[in-house]
Amino acid sequence: MVNAGTMNGSGNLMDFLDEPFPDVGTYEDFHTIDWLREKSRDTDRHRKITNKSKESIWEFIKSLLDAWSGWVVMLLIGLLAGTLAGVIDLAVDWMTDLKEGVCLSAFWYSHEQCCWTSNETTFEDRDKCPQWQKWSELLVNQSEGASAYILNYFLYILWALLFAFLAVSLVRVFAPYACGSGIPEIKTILSGFIIRGYLGKWTLLIKTVTLVLVVSSGLSLGKEGPLVHVACCCGNFFSSLFSKYSKNEGKRREVLSAAAAAGVSVAFGAPIGGVLFSLEEVSYYFPLKTLWRSFFAALVAAFTLRSINPFGNSRLVLFYVEYHTPWYMAELFPFILLGVFGGLWGTLFIRCNIAWCRRRKTTKLGKYPVLEVIVVTAITAIIAYPNPYTRRSTSELISELFNDCGALESSQLCDYINDPNMTRPVDDIPDRPAGIGVYMAMWQLALALVFKIIITIFTFGMKIPSGLFIPSMAVGAIAGRIVGIGVEQLAYHHHDWIIFRNWCRPGADCVTPGLYAMVGAAACLGGVTRMTVSLVVIMFELTGGLEYIVPLMAAAVTSKWVADAFGKEGIYEAHIHLNGYPFLDVKDEFTHRTLATDVMRPRRGEPPLSVLTQDSMTVEDVETLIKETDYNGFPVVVSKDSERLIGFAQRRELILAIKNARQRQDGVVSNSIVYFTEEPPEVPANSPYPLKLRRILNLSPFTVTDHTPMETVVDIFRKLGLRQCLVTHSGRLLGIITKKDVLRHMAQMANQDPESIMFN
Amino acid sequence: MVNAGTMNGSGNLMDFLDEPFPDVGTYEDFHTIDWLREKSRDTDRHRKITNKSKESIWEFIKSLLDAWSGWVVMLLIGLLAGTLAGVIDLAVDWMTDLKEGVCLSAFWYSHEQCCWTSNETTFEDRDKCPQWQKWSELLVNQSEGASAYILNYFLYILWALLFAFLAVSLVRVFAPYACGSGIPEIKTILSGFIIRGYLGKWTLLIKTVTLVLVVSSGLSLGKEGPLVHVACCCGNFFSSLFSKYSKNEGKRREVLSAAAAAGVSVAFGAPIGGVLFSLEEVSYYFPLKTLWRSFFAALVAAFTLRSINPFGNSRLVLFYVEYHTPWYMAELFPFILLGVFGGLWGTLFIRCNIAWCRRRKTTKLGKYPVLEVIVVTAITAIIAYPNPYTRRSTSELISELFNDCGALESSQLCDYINDPNMTRPVDDIPDRPAGIGVYMAMWQLALALVFKIIITIFTFGMKIPSGLFIPSMAVGAIAGRIVGIGVEQLAYHHHDWIIFRNWCRPGADCVTPGLYAMVGAAACLGGVTRMTVSLVVIMFELTGGLEYIVPLMAAAVTSKWVADAFGKEGIYEAHIHLNGYPFLDVKDEFTHRTLATDVMRPRRGEPPLSVLTQDSMTVEDVETLIKETDYNGFPVVVSKDSERLIGFAQRRELILAIKNARQRQDGVVSNSIVYFTEEPPEVPANSPYPLKLRRILNLSPFTVTDHTPMETVVDIFRKLGLRQCLVTHSGRLLGIITKKDVLRHMAQMANQDPESIMFN
Numbered sequence A, B: 001m002v003n004a005g006t007m008n009g010s011g012n013l014m015d016f017l018d019e020p021f022p023d024v025g026t027y028e029d030f031h032t033i034d035w036l037r038e039k040s041r042d043t044d045r046h047r048k049i050t051n052k053s054k055e056s057i058w059e060f061i062k063s064l065l066d067a068w069s070g071w072v073v074m075l076l077i078g079l080l081a082g083t084l085a086g087v088i089d090l091a092v093d094w095m096t097d098l099k100e101g102v103c104l105s106a107f108w109y110s111h112e113q114c115c116w117t118s119n120e121t122t123f124e125d126r127d128k129c130p131q132w133q134k135w136s137e138l139l140v141n142q143s144e145g146a147s148a149y150i151l152n153y154f155l156y157i158l159w160a161l162l163f164a165f166l167a168v169s170l171v172r173v174f175a176p177y178a179c180g181s182g183i184p185e186i187k188t189i190l191s192g193f194i195i196r197g198y199l200g201k202w203t204l205l206i207k208t209v210t211l212v213l214v215v216s217s218g219l220s221l222g223k224e225g226p227l228v229h230v231a232c233c234c235g236n237f238f239s240s241l242f243s244k245y246s247k248n249e250g251k252r253r254e255v256l257s258a259a260a261a262a263g264v265s266v267a268f269g270a271p272i273g274g275v276l277f278s279l280e281e282v283s284y285y286f287p288l289k290t291l292w293r294s295f296f297a298a299l300v301a302a303f304t305l306r307s308i309n310p311f312g313n314s315r316l317v318l319f320y321v322e323y324h325t326p327w328y329m330a331e332l333f334p335f336i337l338l339g340v341f342g343g344l345w346g347t348l349f350i351r352c353n354i355a356w357c358r359r360r361k362t363t364k365l366g367k368y369p370v371l372e373v374i375v376v377t378a379i380t381a382i383i384a385y386p387n388p389y390t391r392r393s394t395s396e397l398i399s400e401l402f403n404d405c406g407a408l409e410s411s412q413l414c415d416y417i418n419d420p421n422m423t424r425p426v427d428d429i430p431d432r433p434a435g436i437g438v439y440m441a442m443w444q445l446a447l448a449l450v451f452k453i454i455i456t457i458f459t460f461g462m463k464i465p466s467g468l469f470i471p472s473m474a475v476g477a478i479a480g481r482i483v484g485i486g487v488e489q490l491a492y493h494h495h496d497w498i499i500f501r502n503w504c505r506p507g508a509d510c511v512t513p514g515l516y517a518m519v520g521a522a523a524c525l526g527g528v529t530r531m532t533v534s535l536v537v538i539m540f541e542l543t544g545g546l547e548y549i550v551p552l553m554a555a556a557v558t559s560k561w562v563a564d565a566f567g568k569e570g571i572y573e574a575h576i577h578l579n580g581y582p583f584l585d586v587k588d589e590f591t592h593r594t595l596a597t598d599v600m601r602p603r604r605g606e607p608p609l610s611v612l613t614q615d616s617m618t619v620e621d622v623e624t625l626i627k628e629t630d631y632n633g634f635p636v637v638v639s640k641d642s643e644r645l646i647g648f649a650q651r652r653e654l655i656l657a658i659k660n661a662r663q664r665q666d667g668v669v670s671n672s673i674v675y676f677t678e679e680p681p682e683v684p685a686n687s688p689y690p691l692k693l694r695r696i697l698n699l700s701p702f703t704v705t706d707h708t709p710m711e712t713v714v715d716i717f718r719k720l721g722l723r724q725c726l727v728t729h730s731g732r733l734l735g736i737i738t739k740k741d742v743l744r745h746m747a748q749m750a751n752q753d754p755e756s757i758m759f760n
Helices: A002-018 A035-053 A057-098 A111-116 A135-140 A146-174 A183-190 A201-216 A224-239 A249-268 A271-282 A288-308 A329-362 A369-384 A394-402 A436-459 A469-493 A513-529 A533-543 A546-566 A571-579 A619-628 A651-664 A710-720 A739-749 B002-018 B035-053 B057-098 B111-116 B135-140 B146-174 B183-190 B201-216 B224-239 B249-268 B271-282 B288-308 B329-362 B369-384 B394-402 B436-459 B469-493 B513-529 B533-543 B546-566 B571-579 B619-628 B651-664 B710-720 B739-749
Strands: A101-103 A132-134 A633-637 A645-650 A673-675 A703-705 A724-729 A732-738 B101-103 B132-134 B633-637 B645-650 B673-675 B703-705 B724-729 B732-738
Touching: A035 A057, A035 A249, A035 B710, A057 A101, A057 A111, A057 A201, A057 A224, A057 A249, A057 A288, A101 A111, A101 A135, A111 A132, A132 A135, A135 A146, A146 A201, A146 A369, A183 A224, A183 A249, A183 A271, A183 A571, A201 A224, A224 A249, A224 A469, A249 A271, A249 A288, A249 A533, A271 A288, A271 A533, A271 B533, A288 B533, A288 B546, A329 A436, A329 A469, A329 A513, A329 A546, A329 A571, A369 A436, A394 A469, A394 A513, A436 A469, A469 A513, A513 A533, A513 A546, A513 A571, A533 A546, A533 B271, A533 B288, A546 B288, A619 A651, A619 A673, A633 A651, A633 A732, A645 A651, A645 A724, A703 A710, A703 B703, A710 A724, A710 A739, A710 B035, A710 B710, A732 A739, B035 B057, B035 B249, B057 B101, B057 B111, B057 B201, B057 B224, B057 B249, B057 B288, B101 B111, B101 B135, B111 B132, B132 B135, B135 B146, B146 B201, B146 B369, B183 B224, B183 B249, B183 B271, B183 B571, B201 B224, B224 B249, B224 B469, B249 B271, B249 B288, B249 B533, B271 B288, B271 B533, B329 B436, B329 B469, B329 B513, B329 B546, B329 B571, B369 B436, B394 B469, B394 B513, B436 B469, B469 B513, B513 B533, B513 B546, B513 B571, B533 B546, B619 B651, B619 B673, B633 B651, B633 B732, B645 B651, B645 B724, B703 B710, B710 B724, B710 B739, B732 B739
Parallel strands: A703 A724, B703 B724
Antiparallel strands: A101 A132, A633 A645, A724 A732, B101 B132, B633 B645, B724 B732
8 A cells, every 4th residue: 555655646746747847948148049949849839729729719719819929029029119219210319419509499309300390491591590509609699700619519529428428327337238239149149049138128228228329429330230139129028928939039039030120120211121131141040931020020110110200201211312313334343443442441340340349358448448438439529520521420421422412402512513504404413513612521521531430440349339330331421422523523524535425425414423422331331241132122222223233232242252352250240259159150161171070079088978877877976967067968878888879868957857856756865766768777675766857858869970071060050050969979979069069160170269169 | 912912903993982983973863862962062072172272373263263153153144034034025025916917117026116116106096007007907908897806806816826836836845844834843943852854955945935925825824933944944054064053953953043033033123022032932942142142143134134125114124113192091901802802812723723733634634735725725815805904915914904094094994084174283193083984994804804713723734834923913903903993983982981081082192093903913923822022022123112012011911811721832832742742841830749750661560671781791682682672772780680870871872883893893793791891891711802882881871869759850851951861769770761751741740642742
């Protein structure tokens, strides 16, 4: 009877053990997830729901809700990301103008909004209206003169410093993860890495607020990259509301991929470009279902942004342009030159920025992030104010550079000498000689170019949110506009040269300097990020015409080739390497001739692999092994002699299982035998009750033979998203290869420091 | 001395054997390729070239040429695909008009070209000019009247029959693979299947010629799908010129993916849509490098087509439209209704078409393909001629249905009653009551809809080139236009109804029937093909505005959901299944709870797996095994007792190696021992010389354990593109799973006939 009772009791305890552990399935911070396992867990969940749904109508409705939750999450992400982007746009507009003056009728109006309601202004003076007062007018009642200028200058710097100080303090105190562009980390997270809190609610809040502050402070940075981070935080937030996504790290990453698409979609107003950006640049695992959902999220976000209408022009896109003249074959030459410039700029920027960031990491400099931000902001503000092209916000600058000089354009860049004999049609203005304003503008633009190039290198990587797209595009747009005006003037003054004769008659509108600016922007952005298709598609969505794809593509390809010649890494990959994240890039091709046996641990001469045996170790043995090593898991073999592989046990689950058993299962003591077989081994009558752990054993561990070429192993790790892989030789276990081993080996083969890979 | 000589000789022979066999690496017809192996072969090749390139400048230049050959192939594909598409367009134009009449000034002019040069016509009569004569005018000098009508009718049918007969005969005699749309087969080929000749030069030539013939014959089919096939043939042709692609089936498929993108690009004038189509619908393995190259090929193709300018309007796109009014929220309801219609049409079409094709395959019907084509052509021509909407070519019909009724539109569909009090602005024409012409058109369109629905089911799948895009779009466009005109008239006559009151004041232009036609076309195309993102992007490129993405997406999503509710398969997958191709769809999710042990062969009760042992079988044993079985390869184990896996030997390579050894290696006779170990086994002194075959042994065969869930196995097969996978249990070999086994198991689980999977 006692025996039967014990049996019964132990049976219950066994049943208890067969229930899933509450914590199993979550990963530790800075660890890599196992994609295959996450996927099979999701299939199990799905199967359960499908089976249950046949039981009752309520369960059926629940299963429908579960099936639709993906779309609901996308809708919510789109709505929130669009709203946040709109709010950020409005706030940046207002605060940027606050540095120069204030609206008397309503202080929360930006300069433009303030003067909308003004009815006395003509079109030419549309940004001068009595309600809008510069600080000097308001404080000392002077709008012109040296003292007014100095007062405005001083207050401009003061506001900039205030904004920057607030931003860096908020980031330091509340959310250290809110700094940077976030894209390198998001790429790493999407590839299956865990960084707790990186996409948390605090990061979302602080990043949104500080993004407004830093962009308004006039620093040379953009809001596009951080917007992707913000959108991913939204994605993480909403996916935590649905158990389908919150409990499965693999499914969660599908949502995050879509959120990244929504982020780019609102950053540029380019939903298709956003989806392709997520596909080409950010995502790791991108099934077709995600493609479609990303598209949905990107569209919802874009339309939410449009209904908020922050630019006041009902346009989706950030820089809407419309050109009236086609481009000519001969113009490909300057376009390709711009591509070369973009590639060189990309290389220069990446090298200098990484060198500076490494310096920041390794020297004392990194200890004073607030001071650094203050100093850079002060220098930026002091140098930027006198030059009208650096004083205004970077996106306004780009917008002006992209624009074609229409008949109504009042910008200095459009100060051409008009032929009085010629009537002025609205659209088609012929090439004209440049006026004094254009020459002035050229000098100022050249200075702005040098300034932007230098300051951006020091700005990107500081402890504040900072995006790269806008500064890169600005550099390219300035260079492009200068080249464009140059070509235009050359064509005007020398229209009898052979290269111009065919397509540029006097009185014709043959060169569009705005197009050169756009091509230059694409080239520089491409050089820095090495984006290709998504870049061209974003630019295509900005202009809405297929006409200009060839110039854009020529520049983007040239820029990529030139930059790749100096180094394969884009800025994001460079920062991933700098930070030592375990990121297995899909684009890197592994072409070395090493075998799995060269990479696996234990190496020759090292102590043998720590393994568990299926039926001969005691609880104490296992506990000692766990204590003495820090591996994430242990292979289980038939016996130490035969070394034939049975399965793999996770460290986490082993610890939990033994702890649970020790607490609740009576017979289990230190010298109980731990067995992983289906049937318990025959134990002598007086020995303690054995501990059955087959439940936590992964019976299908991934194995390769020792002769497998490493390129195949790398491919398998990449495509299946493995965390580790066991190495066998004719059925015997030889060793183990983890993702970190693979990354270290790749670094070594590329003559880099293998110790730069820091996380598991 | 003799001994040493033998050793030496055998050493040479060994060296000879160490050279690669000439044929190794090619696959047999109707077999599946091994992606991993192809990839590692390419890496080897690449490594060799890189190493050589350091030796001399000539080798360096050769390595550069090799690196650039990918781009050269893309350029060539783009140029040829664009040219062929242009030639096809021009030829179809001319031959379609030839059915009705002929141009007297130059017989090779189409109706439109003929009347371009005519200077006496007003805009309204632009298609009536003296140079163009209907057959009745030319032959009996009558242009009106019953006898002229009958003569024209008769000649129309005669031409159609002639074209169709020519087409089907050409296909039957010269290139049987030229029939159908080709997309199901291309999907299968891209997934790693070999169909020799499917993309050959004859297929290219005959498909191009017969495509012109069948489209001109007025059958209810389109040229879009076959154009993808034609472009892939171009891709195959050019890749055979470069050894990098011709000798590697994996690399060749990258080129073919890009070629498919170029095909869609020229079919619709939508390069981005083409790339996404290739990515979403056609391709299997689509690395980022291919994305970028596809985009390049698609652009080159599109620009080549534009410079040929077959539509005479300098437009890239097939159906260029421009709408002048936005859409309103309330219109989403009819758009979603159109989506439901599209989904139902898709389901109906797929079911009926597959049933009919199965009937054709299994009954006598399939034996008379020429007769079938003749009969269907005759029926089509007889019914189509009296109705003006079916008489013209389908793409013209779609173009007219998409168009907004502008001020200059002379079509019957735009016969609205004008308010004489209202001035006519060019763009913004208010909603007006429909005139008698519109009502007539509605009846004719309704008849055309029924006719198209029925005839398309019987047309698709005949032994002629036949695409589905255009007929599907036509069905949707007709339905959409009917609904659109209905909504428009409802809004005009009842503008005081609540739903119309907010956005449709009298005198406003609120409903655009052309937009409904476009939405309907997208819905029907989506229902048949289940394309999503690429469909919306293609449509977006046709209109060039983001404004209409929401209606299009609403319709496409609804259509997909409705159609998916009745069956997950799109028409291409359905045809793949019908033909029993071994295609492992990325979209199918395998959610059953089976394990590898349930799928592997040998099953329980079957004779054990045919294996080779590493050092105990004679040449004769191996030859007997090869003769008695038809497996593609054999696992090699340590011994029959231990069954520990050493590697895998391909049947093809075994046969070749033994044949070679028997011919050239003296000591090898029937009872020589075959050994796969590194060192030869110790053989008794008087036994024959052993045969060393380690060279052909794959030392890294892919293995899974018997407990691996089948969903993981399916995932591995899909992602790594395996051909077979060995199953082990604690180091012992248990069985083998081939791609065919996986597909059969999946069919079985989905309650389909596993025998429908026919190829290896």
